[in-house]
C-alpha cells in the first residue's frame with residue numbers, strides 16, 4: 413500500500429505547522445507508524461526542531477533539482493521516523509519560474525517513484541503560496557491545516573480555501589481535508605468564537621483534540637527535542653498523543 | 666456583510682462565500698473603473714485573489730505604510746497606494762500598536778489606488794474597536810478609489826467616507 417501523503421499547510425506564518433509536523437509525526441511514530449517527514453521550508457525550522465544541524469547537507473532540494481533518489485536523503489531521526497531536510501538550495505525552487513506549471517510536479521514525481529514502505533509522508537510547508545506550496549499540493553493526498561483562533565487567521569483560511577479549491581479543479585482531485593486547532597487558548601473568548609465559525613464551515617473536518625498554547629511547546633525546539641522527549645507526559649504531550657489517535661481513527665469534533 | 670450572532674466577536678465572516686450556493690469564481694470579482702488603465706482600482710475579494718494559480722509569494726513588503734506621528738495624543742498613518750491581503754497583516758499590527766499608544770488616529774487614504782476587502786474589513790473592525798475603547802480612528806482624505814471600494818462593499822457610511830463627508834476635509 414502506498415504511503416498517505418499529508419501536506420501540513422497554511423500560508424499564514426507562525427500558526428503551528430512545524431510544531432504540528434514535529435510532534436504529530438513523533439506521536440504517530442511512537443504508535444508504531446512508519447513516517448517520513450519532509451522539511452519543505454527553506455527556513456529549516458523542522459530540521460532544527462528535530463535536533464539535526466547540518467545546513468550544508470543536501471536534502472529535498474537535491475531530489476527536486478538534481479533528480480536524486482529520495483531514499484538516499486532519508487535521515488533516521490527517531491524510531492520509525494525519517495527526516496528529509498530542506499537543503500541549502502530549496503529556496504531556488506521558489507524562484508524558478510521559467511518552467512511554469514511543469515515545476516509544480518517535481519515533488520509528486522519524486523514521492524511516487526520507487527517502492528516506499530512508509531505509512532505516512534508528511535510535508536511541512538513554508539508560510540507562502542508560491543512554487544513550493546504548489547509542489548506540495550500536487551503531491552499530497554491529504555491536507556492538514558493548523559489554525560490559530562484569531563480573526564486574521566480566519567481571513568487567511570478563506571484565502572487558503574480559495575487556493576485549495578483552485579487546485580482541486582485544476583488537478584481534478586479532491587483532497588481529504590482536516591483542520592487542527594493549534595496554539596489554542598481556551599480561556600480566551602475569541603478562541604471559542606473563531607472555533608464556532610470554523611465548525612460551521614467544516615463540520616466533521618476538525619480533529620477532535622485541540623493543541624493548547626503552552627510554554628513547554630514553545631521551548632522544546634531550542635533543544636532539538638520533541639515534546640515527548642522534552643517533557644514526557646506533560647499536557648502538551650498528551651494533546652499530541654490524543655491528536656495522533658484522532659488522526660488515525662478519523663475522530664473529529 | 667455576513668453578520669454573526671450579536672454576541673460573537675466575529676464581525677464580518679470571511680468564510681461566508683463558502684456557503685453561498687451560487688458561488689462561482691467569476692462572480693467573485695467586481696472591478697471599478699476598469700477602463701482607466703493605471704489608476705483603476707481593482708476591488709478584488711480575497712477568494713478571487715486566492716484562486717490565481719500563479720500565486721504571488723506572500724512576502725509582505727516591509728514598508729507598507731509610514732507612521733508619521735505624533736504630538737501628544739494623535740498619530741497619522743499614511744496608507745500606501747496598494748492595500749491588499751499581502752500587506753493586511755502588517756497594517757493590522759501597526760494599527761493595533763497605534764491604538765495602544767494614541768487616542769486619536771488619522772488614516773490618510775489619499776494615495777490609495779487599490780484596496781481589497783480584507784483591508785477594508787480590517788479598517789472597519791479597528792474603527793469599531795476604537796469606539797469601544799473611547800478612542801477614534803478616522804479616515805482622512807479618502808481617494809475616489811477608496812470611496813468607490815467602500816461604497817461597493819456597503820461600508821462607506823460606517824467608515825464615514827461617503828462622498829458628502831469627504832468633500833469637507
Ligand SMILES: Nc1ncnc2c1ncn2[C@@H]1O[C@H](COP(=O)(O)OP(=O)(O)OP(=O)(O)O)[C@@H](O)[C@H]1O
Pocket residue numbers: 424425426427428429430431432453457537538539594595596623624625626627629630631633
Ligand atoms: N501550542 C503551542 N504553544 C506554544 N507555542 C507554540 C505552540 N505552537 C507553536 N508554538 C510556537 O509558535 C511559534 C510558531 O510555531 P511554528 O513554527 O510551529 O509555526 P509555523 O506555522 O511552522 O511557522 P512558519 O510559518 O514560520 O513556518 C514557534 O515559536 C513555536 O514554538
Ligand SMILES: [Mg+2]
Pocket residue numbers: 429430431453457458536537538
Ligand atoms: Mg514552519
